[in-house]
Amino acid sequence: MKRVILFRNGTEVNGKVVLVTHSLEELLIAASSKFGIVAKRLFTPHGGEIDDLKLIRDDDILYVTESEDFIPVVNYSSLANNACGSSSCAPTVPIPAQYSEREQHTWRKKNSEWVTLNVGGKYFTTSRSTLLTKEPMSMLARMFAEGEGGYLMAPSNMDRNGAYLIDRSPTYFEPILNYLRNGQLIFDTNVNPEGVLEEARFFGIESLVPQLETIIQSVQRSRDIVPLARRDVINALILTPYTAELRFQGVNLAGSDLSRLDLRYINFKYACLHGCRMVGANLSWCCLERADLSHVVLEGAQLLGVKMLCANLEGANLRGCNFEDPAGSRANMEGVNLKGANLEGSNMAGVNLRVATLKNANLQNCDLRAAVLAGADLENCDLSGSDLHEANLRGANLKDAAFELMLTPLHMSQTIR
Structure with a gap:
């Protein structure tokens, strides 16, 4: 026994599988029972009317009508891939011309929820x-x-394929x-949420507006906190005249590699330089007041005349730096906070570390001649092999500090003067 797949006229949804019995009437x-209509005519997908049961083959797709003529099914999903290569191209099978706009609205309402x-x-x-x-x-x-009088708002015009424009x-x-x-609000990363917000406001999707506003605000905040990279700093150096002051005050440069760059005279006050790699960089006469330089790598850097009042250099590597x-x-x-910092072999003569x-901290073999360490916390600090000649250590905390192999005896510093 054969079976066929039946669809309502002009649609390709909600199909029904029906067994073919003894006659076309059956x-x-x-079909009438399946669709709740009075089925009178059958058509093939190409619009040919079936008038004899012998014309039906197993698994044929047929379209049922009450009495109206066949209406071709338009496959809208294939429009974007049709021969003209554009999603705006019209399909080749139009709705019959005899249907007025009102009849098209009525037909769509009657025949499909889609x-x-x-x-x-x-x-x-x-x-x-x-x-x-x-x-x-x-x-x-x-x-x-x-409503009682028809649509609450008049639908837009329809194109030649019956789609609302x-x-x-x-x-x-x-x-x-x-x-x-x-x-759920889901969109690709390449879609601008501000554009979606504008459309949501246009269409009156009020529950979507607060979600989009929150997303836009979070995106803007994330842009503000993204650290600048080496290329950003280099671009700023290139574009700024040598005589002009370059300000990175309060800027986030965390994790950037600024090694061997000439950064002299730049204002880094309050800047975040956490974890930066600045090996061999020249930071002479820079302002680094209250900057976050924790765990920064400044090995071999030039720091002449630098201003680091109350800066945070906890865990920083300043090995072999020149001050x-x-x-x-x-x-x-x-x-300054140099807790756990490594300053081994640095030239810190005359530095103010009050x-x-x-x-x-590791201060082995450091040159601290005439350095001001008054009131400094040097607890458990390793000063082995350091030169403290004329250094001011009044009021310093030297608990458990190591002074082995010092170039200048401790009593010759200003600790006891």
Whole structure:
């Protein structure tokens, strides 16, 4: 016994599989029962009318009508891939010309819960319930909701294929339609949320607006906190005249590699340089007041006349750095945090480290001649092999500090004067 797949005229959804019995009349009766209509005619997908049961083959696809002529099915999903290569191209099979616009509306309402929207040349097919349920007061809902006098809002014009024309961006409309389908806002990373927000406001999707505003705010905040990279700094150096002051005050440069760059005279006050790699960089006469330089790698850097008041250099590597200016300017590191820092072999002659924290710091073989360490916390600090000649250590905390192999005996410093 053969079977066929039946669809309502002009649609390709909600198909029914029906057994072919003894006569065409019995098949029409079965179709009437399946679809709740009075089926009178059968057509092939190409519009040929079936008038003899012998013409039907197993698994044929047929279209049932009550009495009207065959209406071709338009496959909207294939429009974007048709021969002209554009989603705005029209399909080759139009709705019959004898249907007026009102008749088209009536036919679509009667024959299908599915509607097709032509948004900016791209076709979207969805159900009426999708447009009506989630946002009943939106423009899309009112276009397809009906009251006693007809549609609550007159639907837009239809193109030659029966799709409702909406002159908006399809890129930003697609996330809105998906939101109406499943209640979740999902869009590709290459889609600008500000464009989706504009469409949501246009269509009146009020529940979507706060979500998009939050996303836009978070994106803007994330852009603000993204650290600048080496290329950004180099571009700024190239574009700034040598005589002009370059300011990176409060800028986030965390984790950047600024090794061997000439960064002299730059204002890094309050900047975040956490974890930066600045090996061999020249930071002479820079302002680094209250900057975050924790765990920075400054090995072999030039730091002549640098201003580091209350800067955070906890865990930093300053091995082999040079702070001494032959011209006599002194680096000011008063109140700096150098807890656990490595300054081994650095030339720190004349540096002001008043009330600085150097707990557990490595100051082996450092040149600290005439350095000011008054009130500094040197607990458990390793000063082995360092030169403290004329250094000021008044009030310094030297608990458990190591002074082996010092070039200048401790009593010759200003500790006891």
